[in-house]
Amino acid sequence: MDAYNPEEIEARWQRRWAEAPAMDEGNAGEEAPCFYLLEMFPYPSGRIHMGHVRNYTIGDVMARFLRARGYRVLHPMGWDAFGLPAETAAIQRGVAPAKWTYENIEAMRVQLRRMGFSYDWKRELATCHPGYYRWEQLFFLQMLEKGIAYRKKAVVNWCEQCGTVLANEQVEGEQCWRGHRPVTQKEIDGWFLRITAYADELLDGLDTLEGWPEKVRTMQRNWIGRSYGVQIAFPLVECEGSLEVFTTRADTLFGVTFASIAAEHPLAERLAEAGGRQSEVRAFVDRIRRQEATERAQGKEGVFTGCHVVNPVSGERVPVYVANFVLMSYGTGAVMAVPAHDQRDFDFARRYEIPIRVVVQSEGGDLDGDAMTAAYEDDGVLVASGEFTGKTSEMARSEIAEHLQAAGKGRKTVNYRLRDWGISRQRYWGAPIPVVHCTACGVVPVAVEQLPVILPTDVELLAGGASPLPTLESWVNTQCPRCKGAARRETDTMDTFVESSWYFLRYTSARLDTAPFDPLELEKWLPVDHYIGGVEHAVLHLLYSRFFTRVLRDLGWIRLDEPFRNLLTQGMVIKDGAKMSKSKGNVVDPDDLINAYGADTARLFSMFAAPPEKDLDWSERGVDGSYRFLTRVWRLAMAFEGRQLAWADPGRSDVGGAPDEDGGGKLRSLVHETIRRVTHDIGERRHFNTAVAAIMELVNAIYERRALRQSDDAITHFATATVLRLLAPFAPHITSELWERLVGTPALDRLLWPEVDATALVRETLEMAVQINGKVRAHISVPADATEADVLATALAEEKVAGELAGRSPRKTVVVPGRLVSIVV
RNA sequence: GCCGGAGUGGUGAAAUGGCAGACACGCCGGACUCAAAAUCCGGUGGGGGAAACUCCGUGUCGGUUCAAGUCCGACCUCCGGCACCA
Numbered sequence: 001m002d003a004y005n006p007e008e009i010e011a012r013w014q015r016r017w018a019e020a021p022a023m024d025e026g027n028a029g030e031e032a033p034c035f036y037l038l039e040m041f042p043y044p045s046g047r048i049h050m051g052h053v054r055n056y057t058i059g060d061v062m063a064r065f066l067r068a069r070g071y072r073v074l075h076p077m078g079w080d081a082f083g084l085p086a087e088t089a090a091i092q093r094g095v096a097p098a099k100w101t102y103e104n105i106e107a108m109r110v111q112l113r114r115m116g117f118s119y120d121w122k123r124e125l126a127t128c129h130p131g132y133y134r135w136e137q138l139f140f141l142q143m144l145e146k147g148i149a150y151r152k153k154a155v156v157n158w159c160e161q162c163g164t165v166l167a168n169e170q171v172e173g174e175q176c177w178r179g180h181r182p183v184t185q186k187e188i189d190g191w192f193l194r195i196t197a198y199a200d201e202l203l204d205g206l207d208t209l210e211g212w213p214e215k216v217r218t219m220q221r222n223w224i225g226r227s228y229g230v231q232i233a234f235p236l237v238e239c240e241g242s243l244e245v246f247t248t249r250a251d252t253l254f255g256v257t258f259a260s261i262a263a264e265h266p267l268a269e270r271l272a273e274a275g276g277r278q279s280e281v282r283a284f285v286d287r288i289r290r291q292e293a294t295e296r297a298q299g300k301e302g303v304f305t306g307c308h309v310v311n312p313v314s315g316e317r318v319p320v321y322v323a324n325f326v327l328m329s330y331g332t333g334a335v336m337a338v339p340a341h342d343q344r345d346f347d348f349a350r351r352y353e354i355p356i357r358v359v360v361q362s363e364g365g366d367l368d369g370d371a372m373t374a375a376y377e378d379d380g381v382l383v384a385s386g387e388f389t390g391k392t393s394e395m396a397r398s399e400i401a402e403h404l405q406a407a408g409k410g411r412k413t414v415n416y417r418l419r420d421w422g423i424s425r426q427r428y429w430g431a432p433i434p435v436v437h438c439t440a441c442g443v444v445p446v447a448v449e450q451l452p453v454i455l456p457t458d459v460e461l462l463a464g465g466a467s468p469l470p471t472l473e474s475w476v477n478t479q480c481p482r483c484k485g486a487a488r489r490e491t492d493t494m495d496t497f498v499e500s501s502w503y504f505l506r507y508t509s510a511r512l513d514t515a516p517f518d519p520l521e522l523e524k525w526l527p528v529d530h531y532i533g534g535v536e537h538a539v540l541h542l543l544y545s546r547f548f549t550r551v552l553r554d555l556g557w558i559r560l561d562e563p564f565r566n567l568l569t570q571g572m573v574i575k576d577g578a579k580m581s582k583s584k585g586n587v588v589d590p591d592d593l594i595n596a597y598g599a600d601t602a603r604l605f606s607m608f609a610a611p612p613e614k615d616l617d618w619s620e621r622g623v624d625g626s627y628r629f630l631t632r633v634w635r636l637a638m639a640f641e642g643r644q645l646a647w648a649d650p651g652r653s654d655v656g657g658a659p660d661e662d663g664g665g666k667l668r669s670l671v672h673e674t675i676r677r678v679t680h681d682i683g684e685r686r687h688f689n690t691a692v693a694a695i696m697e698l699v700n701a702i703y704e705r706r707a708l709r710q711s712d713d714a715i716t717h718f719a720t721a722t723v724l725r726l727l728a729p730f731a732p733h734i735t736s737e738l739w740e741r742l743v744g745t746p747a748l749d750r751l752l753w754p755e756v757d758a759t760a761l762v763r764e765t766l767e768m769a770v771q772i773n774g775k776v777r778a779h780i781s782v783p784a785d786a787t788e789a790d791v792l793a794t795a796l797a798e799e800k801v802a803g804e805l806a807g808r809s810p811r812k813t814v815v816v817p818g819r820l821v822s823i824v825v
Numbered sequence: 826g827c828c829g830g831a832g833u834g835g836u837g838a839a840a841u842g843g844c845a846g847a848c849a850c851g852c853c854g855g856a857c858u859c860a861a862a863a864u865c866c867g868g869u870g871g872g873g874g875a876a877a878c879u880c881c882g883u884g885u886c887g888g889u890u891c892a893a894g895u896c897c898g899a900c901c902u903c904c905g906g907c908a909c910c911a
Binding site: 337416611616617626774776 | 826827828829830831836837838839840843844847848849850851864865866891892904905906907908909910911
């Protein structure tokens with residue numbers, strides 16, 4: 001018998017699959033149902049890591065399973081190819097970013113092939129290719145026309161390390177999401193996409209995404225952060241006009257004892273002047289504005305402007321402060337302060353000795369402004385609130401809002417935490433933003449006929465890390481499309497998240513060069529039926545893609561609201577209690593794993609060790625175990641070498657098999673039970689670990705039978721062949737090899753999935769437990785077709801049960817067919 | 826602080842409200858071998874018992890139920906997300 005030699009057989013099958021890509025769209029005909037299965041495409045860093053192995057194995061198991069189930073499966077792969085590491089590599093090693101990127105793609109494609117992943121390589125795409133980003137530039141121009149893309153000067157997140165601006169979503173706890181370097185605030189001109197215009201749609205759409213994990217939906221809900229409230233005008237006393245504030249707590253309006261505005265608020269300077277406190281306010285504002293966000297969050301402080309505003313319902317005059325904790329970026333940048341019912345205002349009021357006035361009383365409580373040690377933020381009943389006294393918070397909120405609105409002093413509004421998406425990157429290796437800056441005409445879009453604006457690739461990267469584009473005269477100098485005068489190209493490039501926001505659409509017609517999409521292909525495949533990737537993109541890529549999908553819908557390119565019907569977010573790969581990372585030095589290189597054990601073992605282990613959404617604990621011993629199982633399968637099957645394995649073709653799911661006396665019937669029913677379990681686990685539950693466990697049980701049962709020297713009969717052949725078929729999605733190489741040696745044609749990956757024969761699952765007798773007062777006291781064996789009364793009678797007649805009961809008659813009995821009998825005395 | 830998720834053997838983990846711990850790792854024992862490795866077979870939650878058996882056991886405390894790892898309430902711990910969002 002040949003030994004199991006993964007290196008040799010995997011290479012052979014990979015060659016064969018590359019030569020005759022049998023599985024681009026499955027084995028099915030034109031009429032077969034379509035299934036779009038997608039895994040998040042990788043950044044071409046040059047090497048795949050264990051996270052990729054896990055992600056792409058989940059996808060490949062599903063792809064192979066679905067093909068066998070008769071689907072046409074779209075299962076593409078591509079490259080998220082723009083991005084900063086290419087520039088860093090260029091500076092450090094003197095390789096051009098384009099060359100570096102394309103070489104990495106070559107290397108990683110080899111690695112993916114070595115894993116035996118069944119992608120449709122005809123659809124491969126790289127986002128750094130002009131054939132891809134030309135369409136993105138077209139979309140941008142159309143968004144510009146529609147006002148979805150716009151330019152503004154704004155305070156943005158700046159990452160010194162990356163040398164560029166970052167969107168809000170790309171900042172995690174005041175650090176850059178990539179390198180976790182500190183982010184600072186900077187005022188800069190840039191391009192934005194009006195994602196806030198879609199805030200309601202994006203939020204409400206989450207309710208339709210039943211195939212998404214609740215966790216991700218919640219994260220997006222929180223990120224969008226919709227809150228309903230009232231915008232109220234407080235007339236200024238010392239000068240003209242009024243101060244607009246936003247509040248969700250109109251019910252506390254009578255408790256306002258001061259107002260606060262952000263240091264960046266446009267009124268700050270004017271109020272200070274009118275209040276005669278210019279120098280104090282200016283000093284404070286200058287100091288605060290120089291602080292980083294973290295520093296600013298240290299404690300609450302502020303300065304009196306010398307001005308007052310009038311409470312629109314009570315007519316009371318209250319002072320206006322500039323306060324460090326008021327954010328200019330949310331609401332109106334000004335807040336009415338109710339220290340009795342807001343902890344922040346409470347802290348501030350205590351520090352500056354501002355009155356604290358209770359206007360909402362807790363149930364049966366007697367809150368007292370002077371005695372309080374913390375704000376009472378819950379709802380209650382209004383006190384000291386004029387005509388609204390005695391109302392509940394809930395009623396008062398709506399009635400006060402109505403009252404203000406009727407009086408023209410306020411209006412109901414909705415505020416969002418979500419900010420517009422800043423997509424300008426002061427980087428070289430990205431898609432050029434297709435506009436020019438003309439001294440005469442200002443900012444002018446590039447004419448559609450002149451697209452694409454191709455990113456020059458023969459550039460010298462600058463040692464300091466800055467983009468070479470602004471100084472690349474041959475590229476940057478151009479003609480204004482409007483006045484034909486001299487103009488300069490926009491040298492910012494687009495955020496790479498723009499490319500990944502629509503790549504899944506492009507796969508449907510990746511080689512089309514007359515349009516971004518073929519409408520028929522879009523109709524055929526979209527939405528993505530099943531999307532698999534890491535949870536770290538919950539509010540990055542996954543939110544942007546949902547937004548982009550709706551924008552492209554409104555631009556008339558697609559007919560689709562939500563891009564991803566089902567989402568599976570897989571857990572991290574953990575070793576020694578931490579996520580694998582270079583800095584922790586706990587990285588396992590997939591290549592080493594493949595060299596030592598083969599791709600099938602790598603695949604099997606990553607599916608068996610944990611269910612997909614949980615973190616996967618790396619274990620050398622676990623890998624060993626997976627390898628051992630495969631050699632066990634190898635030996636089991638190779639025992640039949642030289643014989644034609646009897647197996648059931650799709651039209652003949654029953655196998656005569658051996659008579660019951662030697663256990664043949666039992667094995668036959670186990671085979672079908674295993675088919676049922678594996679099909680359900682992969683197809684419905686997506687619990688691949690238990691699917692593998694079920695196959696292991698079947699293998700164990702065959703070994704057991706072999707130990708009894710009853711191995712070479714039809715039922716054992718059938719069981720062995722079924723093991724190969726069920727294991728095929730997980731370990732395609734070894735199963736294909738064994739199938740070819742022992743069965744021959746049709747090839748394993750041309751075969752439809754085995755069918756469950758329901759008659760094989762039928763048992764003649766059932767084992768049932770008998771509980772007395774909740775404790776299992778006996779087991780009985782009853783005919784499968786026994787009535788509940790028969791079962792109960794059998795249970796009561798059982799020796800131990802009868803002894804336990806000792807003549808007492810049951811107070812209550814429950815019979816759960818096929819499970820147990822419960823007797824209460 | 827708010828919002829999610831998770832706490833089960835020595836370990837990774839199983840379990841439509843119905844006999845907790847499938848499967849695997851590790852460990853122990855046996856077979857094979859001159860021997861070892863590999864392989865095959867068996868055992869393996871804890872306590873008691875020679876055994877048949879029996880008691881206890883899914884983070885803690887309560888509740889619902891004939892029956893709770895699973896449902897409900899309170900709490901503890903860990904992980905993840907957001908965090909002065911008015």
